[in-house]
Amino acid sequence: MRSVLTLPFLAGLATSLPSPAQQPFSLESDLAGERVNVSLYVMSRCPDARLCENVFQSVIQQEGILDKIDLNVGYIGTPNKTEPLGVTCKHGQIECIGNAHQICLYEHLPVDKAYAVVQCQNYPSTFPKEIGSVESIQKCVKTVGIDWVNSGVGKCIQGKNFNQTLETPQKHKGKDKPEGGGDDEVKLLGKEATQLLKRNIKEVYDKGITTSCTIDIDSTVNKAGKRRCVVDGGVWKGCDDGHTAQDFIRVIEEEYKNLQSKKDE
């Protein structure tokens, strides 16, 4: 209907990518045989991240794809020494806590399991209300069939309180439960979770990535060296190769094939 709106965008793209033609170019031999780097940059309480992660779930579930990629999930925020957690998050301190919870999942679980827990958290129509609550992530970890204590996730998230499953501060029980993210929750967050959060956010910040959700697929086929796709305000942008799960799978297969072919040269 308003397709004219895409024109300025396409024009911008043409100038930022000198050669949109996708021709294999020579690549350093030390990349040969590697997996395809795939990065999702998100914020745990962001609806665009939820949309992105939902589409990407079908990519992850595609048979064999996890053997061909290194999936990195980065959280967007601003390093800030005056904050209790050392970072500022767009949707408040509760989002920083939610990010830390999810980073603990990716640190301690196989990526498909971690992803399934995040999807469980994203699923409710009340999203993002539950994100950042220990109770919610414990429920989802259990739903996916992971042991809170033995997996290491509990210790990462709760620190020394890790073996007290479903432990929730009494005052947060009941209907008038506040949104959370106060200093109590910050104190309850494990040391490991806090350290991982700071490191993860700094890495993404240093890369200059500010839009949740951004999907980057490192490319050795495309001269730009990267295939980027962004969801912003519910709108997909810059996705030259398409933005369905099938499109992402096709691109990953193509990149993987190129990396493997370099191995035999």
Ligand SMILES: *[C@@H]1O[C@H](CO)[C@@H](O)[C@H](O)[C@H]1NC(C)=O
């Ligand atoms: C993937 O990322 C790692 C770490 O940044 C880098 O060392 C490696 O060369 C990348 N591999 C490919 C195939 O792009």
Ligand SMILES: *[C@@H]1O[C@H](CO)[C@@H](O)[C@H](O)[C@H]1NC(C)=O
């Ligand atoms: C850093 O955190 C303080 C609160 O501790 C906040 O007032 C300030 O805006 C934050 N700075 C940035 C750059 O986010």
Ligand SMILES: *[C@@H]1O[C@H](CO)[C@@H](O)[C@H](O)[C@H]1NC(C)=O
């Ligand atoms: C669980 O934590 C309590 C203290 O909160 C401790 O006494 C107990 O040994 C812990 N159990 C395990 C299995 O780590």
